[in-house]
Amino acid sequence: MNALEIKALSKSFRSNFLYKKTSILKNVDINVNKGSIYGFLGLNGAGKTTTIKCILGLTRPDHGTIRLFGKETGKASDRASIGFLPESPYYYDYLNAKETLALSGKLSSLSNEKIKERTAKIISLVGLDGKEDLLLKKFSKGMLQRVGLAQALINDPDLIILDEPFSGLDPIGRKELRDIILSLKAEGKTIFFSSHILQDMELIVDDIGILMNGKITKEGKLKDLVKKTIKHPVDYSLEDLFLKEIKK
Amino acid sequence: MKIRAIALNTFKEAVRNKIFYLLIFFGVFFSFSSKLISMLTIGDTLKILKDVGFASINLFSVLIAIFTGINLVYKEIEKKTVYFILSKPVERRDFILGKFLGLALTMFVALTIMISVFSIFILLLSGTFDPFILLYFIFLFTELLIIISISILFSSFSTPILSSIFTIVLYLIGHVIWTFNEFKYKLINPIEKFFAYFIYYLFPNLEKFNIKGALVMNDPISIKIILSSLAYGIFYISAILLISIHIFKRREF
Structure with a gap:
């Protein structure tokens, strides 16, 4: 069973009463395995925080379903199994x-x-x-x-959602946070986090999802994705994969 | 339990703000200054003293209700602390009710301090305690609860400046709207009559809670008036809170 399963999630916002809607998320599918660490990657404005807000019920999606541990969400009580760290708390x-x-x-x-x-x-x-x-x-x-x-x-909580958890931390703080995340994983928790700091993400994630312009363009095991995308993955890195993806 | 936690946190935020104490201080100070005014005027000094004193308490408690009410909800949204609350298993309804009860507790404490101090002051000057002060407390507290509910309603979708303006305007309208009640009987045209009725029932009739005159003049207030005024207050507060909850539930963050 997946800890988090998002299917065909779409969200658009009207920036002004007269302006047409701007699509932020377009049919986003995400699968987060129970007990894993999932890195959610994307440029600024890609829709990462909007996706997280949809999971937490802070924003209503236009379409799509969100399941937590196999159960469709929608009620406040569903958040009892979630722990959330917002960006810039x-x-x-x-x-x-x-x-x-x-x-x-x-x-x-x-x-x-x-x-x-x-x-x-x-x-x-x-x-x-x-x-x-x-x-x-x-x-x-x-x-x-x-x-x-x-x-x-x-x-x-069984599912811990962290929005840019490494921002504002010094190198020691980042190392300590990585250790905490790994210790939570060892306790059987599922961690879903977004970050811009690819080096930190690379060291701890099992799976990644790359969100570009409101769409998931890559999702899966980090090592498998890097091997598939980079021709000579001897010194492969998440940074190489991410840069290749955004240049497409 | 969640509503209680939000209410106590709201209360804590209000009482840890220096402006809260400043407004209470001014309320007490101006009610004391009524002694000075009563000395400068001709007539029953105790009546003038009570009149000016109660007016000061009224003014400063309304100011506390408006500014605390507007700031506390808006700040939650503006400073994004609302994410902290709503990312927990908390219903949005509980957030609004918790905020309302927290502000109600804040006003209860502020009003208790101001009225207790003023009652002791009157007791020392006149040697008698007027039990009708308790009725004044209940009526003013109900009026403040209406103001709080209105300020929560506006701050759930508007900026603090606009919310302050709307709430102050509604407060002022609330003290003159009773004229529409007299006016509507004199109208013959059904459309005009409907309009007068509509306006009268839409805005809060805050004069229902103004018993300062009766208190100062020692006029009796019937049980019927007391009960109907309190029932009106409870109904109006419930209606405003339901609208606030409905708006807040639809709000996206």
């Missing part, structure tokens, strides 16, 4: 990290005991030990990214 700067996690847990219907237990574990996992009582307005972008990841994991 925005949180309540008058709360501290602990309060943010408590709010996140309550919104996911966790009991106070469970919130306490998960908070202690996650604070340590994302490296926020000793900072949990600081107000978020005093946090750097990298620290906020850690809080973002922590709130996404509070409900122990």
